[in-house]
Amino acid sequence: MSRFGAQAFVELPFRVELICEAAAPDGSSAAWQQYVISQGVNKITGLRPGAHAEVALQLEEMVERLNLRRMGKKPK
Known part of the structure; x- marks a missing residue:
């Protein structure tokens, strides 16, 4: 692990x-x-x-929610 520790990774957004x-x-x-979110x-x-475009839209919505939670915000 880097000298910054695990905390540095928490600050990175999901994608x-x-x-x-x-x-x-x-x-x-x-x-x-098949997908990978990092x-x-x-x-x-x-x-x-589903088709690629359909799944891509679902995953973008999922990533948006994950990033809102990471920042301590609740989705509307």
């Missing part, structure tokens, strides 16, 4: 790092997207059903 098509977890032909070295990974 969508990656969205890419992935195989459906149930083996179907439905569209699924905050410094911290990573959140997951899968969401």
